[in-house]
Amino acid sequence: MSVALRPHDRLCWKEMVFFLTALALLLLLSGCESGQRNSQLKIGDRAPDFTVTDMAGGKITLHEWLGHPVILRFWSTDCIYCRADTPIFNEYFNKYKDRGLRVVYLNSGASQEEVAQFAGDLAIPFPVVMDKDGAVAALYRVKIVPQTIIIDPDQKINAAVPGGVDKAELQRLLDKYFAHGGKR
Secondary structure, eight states: OOOOOOHHHHHHHHHHHHHHHHHHHHHHHHHHHHHHHHHOOOTTSBOOOOEEEBTTSOEEEGGGGTTSOEEEEEEOTTOHHHHHHHHHHHHHHHHHGGGTOEEEEEESSSOHHHHHHHHHHTTOOSOEEEOTTOHHHHHTTOOSSSEEEEEOTTSBEEEEEESOOOHHHHHHHHGGGTTTSSOO
């Protein structure tokens, strides 16, 4: 069955399509622009606070680590970079944990069994967190993993490093806090 449109009906239909298209475009552009402006984190911004529970049942609240450099590592179990550079994070943590370094690994996509297996295989000595709903990743605007966020002792974002991290880069990012024996 076909519907015959009269000439003035076609004009109204075209005007309606134009109006709805223009309205949708306007809403899309204004929404994206304001959403982007509000969602960008920059180096030097205050690190968003969060509270999580690690796989061992320990509670981690970022603001309680004020005065300490912090590494947030967003990762996945199937990431070759994560498997390759975790020993570097382990080594750095073991070297500086008594001088205040805090590290937390956050995983959003794997099962608890997969995360436990990864953490066990690589003997991760610091807290590992199941960020099940991706809430912490969303706070930090993490879109790809792995990603490493360095937070300074004043809880400001010092660096955001997508991809794998080698020993020289981690040393460059953190040694300023440990060069002279202090936390800073």
